[in-house]
Amino acid sequence: MSGNTNVTVVGGGYAGVMAANRLTRRDDVNVTLINPRTAFVHRIRLHQQAAGTGEAVVEYRDVLAEGVRLVADTVTRIDAAGRGVSLASGGTLGYDHLIYAVGSGSAAPEVPGAAEFTHQVSTLEEARRLWSALHATPSSAVVTVVGAGPTGIETAAELAERGRSVTLVCGAELGPYLHARGRRSVARRLAALGVTVLAGPGTEATAVTRDAVRLRDGRELPSAVTVWTAGFGVPDLAARSGLSTDAVGRLLTDETLTSVDDERIVAAGDSAAPSGLPPRMSCQAAMPLGARAADTVLSRIADEPPATFNQVFGAQCISLGRDAGIFQFADKYDVAVWLSIAGGPGAKLKELVCTGVVKQLAKEAHRPGGYRLHLLTRGDTRRRLLRAA
Template sequence: MNTRAAHQVVVIGGGYAGALAANRLRQRDDVRVTLVNPRPAFVDRIRLHQYAAGTGEATVDYGTLLDEEVRLVVDSATRVDTAARRVELASGGALDYDYVIYAVGSTSAVPSAVPGAAEHTVSLGELESARELRAALDGLPLDAPVTVVGGGLTGVEIAAELAERGRRGIALVCGGTLAPSLGVPGRRYTAKWLARHEVEVVEADPVTEVRPDAVVLAGGTVRASALTVWTAGFAVPGLAAASGLRTDDLGRLLTDETLTSLDDPRVVAAGDAAAPSGQPLRMSCQAAGPLGAQAADTVLSRIAGVEPAAIDQAFVGSCVSLGRAAGLRQFARKDDTALTLYFGGRLGAAYKELTCGLGVGKIRKEARKPGSVIWLKGGRRGAVPPVTTP
């Protein structure tokens, strides 16, 4: 019979990092895991563009993802009281903890400095906004002008998805270079695909104002826009700052290289909301899973009384879908700098689909066998400063 006292771990956020971390913590039978998430279902964010365009779904039942011993609390955390070791909830309740894994993720950033952007655009960073976008598209004729603001991979994917569905009059306003995370040959391939499908790419003329029926560009051009989709940039929830924890300029929790908060060794971060050594990894599903695993390992190490390891993970490149029938796999060095090597077409689409499946598949794998998920290493290593658990 197990007579050891249980260690209470609260995981805040049930995305790629949080869900995987919650499952991985179950390597010890004396760890009690509570996962706090504002929605009752897992949101597969890398499929939100499909959901918005009506070509796929983007939610997964947590019952198929989580270890049966992980307790799911559908609520929002409003404050981490580090003095009392309690997570306060929007419902008025609270959860006591020995350790917290802070995995609140990211959301879309619509800048207040652009007049009309907050009032007249729809974003794609959350399930709710994707649902709003889907409803707006359902009410638009196929030839109605649609503007996608942001030339990163999210902007490319939603523009491509809509074009493949037969929409015309789509403009992709990049505000700079199209798909800057890709290598030059990969960007050229993407631009040609968009041109063939009649998506107009505007690279050097950013949006400076959004009106109900138009966008205004920096050069003074006014373009008709029956619907404007904002995909330029990401933000993170303000929970860390509201809890008195130090953050970077974007609001990500500042940690050391073990993902431990600089202010409290009982708070460990993972995913998009973590800024280890003030140098966060690229916000992505690719980074989130390994960060979730390493955050769990840090907590388990502290429970075991041993020094946690520094994070060590690498990138392998990027995948971008171009509708359902094409895609692009961009290769990169382990430090996430793009190479000239890529492949596209149907093979690129198949690889993208495989990658999407792996995001959820790794969470399920951890539920079946905690501690089993591995990842590519060698892209980032750091020194481990001493942290003493109070």
């Protein structure tokens, strides 16, 4: 064994890969990334994977630094006291520092019938299953998408643009995050694609059967394929390992992203809850959180005080098929403002974001320490206000 410091990153999504790459700044750090698959899943393209308009799998060799050891396995337990993790394959692995970046997946739907009769698009396997289900169904059959957040809107638009007959069940409002002006623009695009949008009181799905979706107002919508996009959940690994979590199951940390239970464990991405006030679950937050988590560990190794988390959100970007999109700007409190870029330019911006994310990871792999978005100061004001509230 060398005198090097061993850092284990659990989860090879946006946050985990960013963190692992950044940790290679130091030659005396051995970085191990544990992830169930041997390829990176570019989740923000999963609706395209399901519709057959894009590929969400990226080879790790294209985004991961050469110095990172990739272990294809699943962590089943973290032993904080013993500084080790148990693997599904049966082995264990010790660490000096651990970065917890297990991300998110679909929330278990509680509506009767939803677990049995709906598809989801949160993981690669789910997206591939939805693609197969769509291919086994006549193209004229109705597809119902439940949930009108960004994932639901993107999925509905992508499928409608491919000629599917789509109903979007909003439950309440279409795109709750959007400014009214942006929402109108999205509604126009969905109408042009032929999507039936059911929004407002009474449109909450209350039951799902093999071939229908029932709404609270009593309507029963025929549905050959139903896609459930209402909400994300997180893996229960932290809770199962006896670590403190928020109510959803994200690892509870301080503002340096350090676990409130153990200085050797740092969290990033969708599975982190800094001060119990997690930022919006997004790739947009996962990348800077990954960089911050790595910096916290590097500071500890250097015996320096780690800096605090500082999230900057400026927008939400939603694709509306391949030909249109919306880039909805937000203020420093992550509240949508009147300004948005829609249509073809919106689609181009969204595509720039999707390709840019992979490029940023690759850049950090080749020049660790180059990523700087988490060092902007604007987000700090918002965190201070949130904590004071």
